[in-house]
Amino acid sequence: MSSEISRRHLLSRAAALAVLAGPAAGLLSACAGGGGGPATGPVTGAKSATNPLGVAADAPLDVVIFNGGLGEDYAKYDESLYSKAFPNAKVSHTATQKISDLLQPRFANGNPPDMVNDSGDGQISPGTLVNNNALTDLAPLLDAPSIDDPNTKVRDTLLPGSLDIGTYNGKVFILNYNYTVYGLWYNAKLFRDKGWQPPKTWAEFKELAPKIKAAGIAPFVHAGKYPYYIGVPITDWVAKLGGQKLSVDIDNLVPGAWRNDAVTAALEATLELVHNGWVLAGSEGMSHTESQQAFLDGKAAFIPVGSWFENEMRKTIPPGTELTVIPMPSLTDHDALPYGAVRAEASEPFVVPSKAHNVNGGLEFLRIMLSKDAAKKYAELTSSLSIVKGSADSVTTSTALTSANKIATAAGDNIIHFRSFIDWYKPLRSEWEAANGELMAGRFTAKQWIDKVQAASDKIAADKSVAKYHRDK
Incomplete structure (x- = not known):
């Protein structure tokens, strides 16, 4: 509790x-x-x-x-x-x-x-x-x-x-x-035993994922019941590819900010996880602790979560597990932020x-x-x-x-870091999370995701009864 x-x-x-x-x-x-x-x-x-x-x-x-x-x-x-x-x-x-x-x-x-x-x-x-x-x-x-x-x-x-x-x-x-530091978690001992190297780029991830799947392990698991979690890689990629200015524009409800090409690229990469069968079956119905336990039980190789992971799951972490977090892989070789950029x-x-x-x-x-x-x-x-x-x-x-x-x-x-859809505007957060869930269930395209979230952002911006907050950097 x-x-x-x-x-x-x-x-x-x-x-x-x-x-x-x-x-x-x-x-x-x-x-x-x-x-x-x-x-x-x-x-x-x-x-x-x-x-x-x-x-x-x-x-x-x-x-x-x-x-x-x-x-x-x-x-x-x-x-x-x-x-x-x-x-x-x-x-x-x-x-x-x-x-x-x-x-x-x-x-x-x-x-x-x-x-x-x-x-x-x-x-x-x-x-x-x-x-x-x-x-x-x-x-x-x-x-x-x-x-x-x-x-x-x-x-x-x-x-x-x-x-x-x-x-x-x-x-x-x-x-x-x-x-709190967010990123992509893996078991360093498992990777060492298998001879796998954690990816620094999306291309390296896509090369590694089939090898992981061939070993009988799902490359990825997430907490489908709480779509906040899959939002971590999505928005990390948005910021890495689009840069800090895009993050600021999104938080400041700038018209069309969610329609930036970086958002589309981030969503397309996320959809590759779904369409290639790299997500652990049943993830859509998992809570945060269920998905984390599935990872700890060796059913999946990667999971996006924050640095509370070990403390939260301490009682059920198998002996010998080496929980390790890395930044989200770079999407391209021309990302605006370097590989080492992290959400914290x-x-x-x-x-x-x-x-x-x-x-x-x-x-x-x-x-x-x-x-x-x-x-x-x-x-x-x-x-x-x-x-x-x-x-x-x-x-x-x-x-x-x-x-x-x-x-x-x-x-x-x-x-x-982001504020608008995290803690500034609750209705925007609700729509963002709902879009994340639809995306991972395969029911949304990148365009449908963007349309839903941009519409929610525009609605907040136009509502004079909602107090607005501003971010400079």
Whole structure:
């Protein structure tokens, strides 16, 4: 259950911006209407070189963590680091899978925790929190010196694009701590035993696929029940072939952006998987965990998924499996982005409520989380990357984590990301996913896919009742 909740959250951040109604809206009506903060007001302390955020040394710190697929042990470790820095401060730890149920009354009463991991299906809509001035601007944290180097700002220790998701109208209100890397996964041990080389180009993939099939293994499997997953290779190819400008145009709802030739080429390549019989039979009806288990059982050679893969499937990974992720193969020899370009983005949101009693303590807790010590422990405990540069460089116990770290580092600034059909406009996402499903079922041509998604984009653009968002790069 914990893993499933975490999974669905990572794949449905539409709530962050597109869904601003529901229980959270009600809870914040009191907050926005001046429901009143804590009776004693926020506490502060004297700033110093070792206490740049001015934390009151003896002020209690109230931490609430979403206990999902990532667990809570990493947070407990961070709390121990906070207690070491402020031994006179009592740190309270609460872990829950029902963030909204637990915190609605506290936000409404003006007495929220000092630091919240606002995640899971019970997440309080970040967009609602931001729009109701319920969150603290994280600029003081980001401009503070890092714990590891007093000459380096915290913001300069983070991976590219880490702050994009949590930025609203130029201000960062949400720190997404987990760094998810997407790509094409394979079992390095299987490939080594078979003498196969992972492909860097689509031509190499098409040459390898018949050999894989001849060995009694399907070249490819995907989660047909959740068409988001097949959207990973499709949109990676769109960005790689069409370049970052095309990604920006798509997100900014530029008329005709989806009709670019790069989109057609990406869809035609995807259809080759279907028409050549390279997709594992039954994929259309598989959930994410079912498709991942089929891959782990050796029924398929490749699967598109994010770097949560190992942590989510840890209990059923066969001994000796060497989970390894690579970038999507280049479609042509003239792609706008190099082979090493990967889709990566920050997820797992952390916030400091603006009416918290110990706002500075909440910010300091996040500063501790962004230290090398805390980031390394996070990688060790969750087999996941954090947004801290080099967080997993010395963690070698996981081929999955090592390979994700390797390709994210190698990508540099060639990071692929989309917003419009991921978390900005829920109706557009629904149409995009539906088109993906029809394509993989063989019921859509590339043109039909494009017509459906472009029409959905145009409808959003023309609807004056929908708040629009803009991306510069």
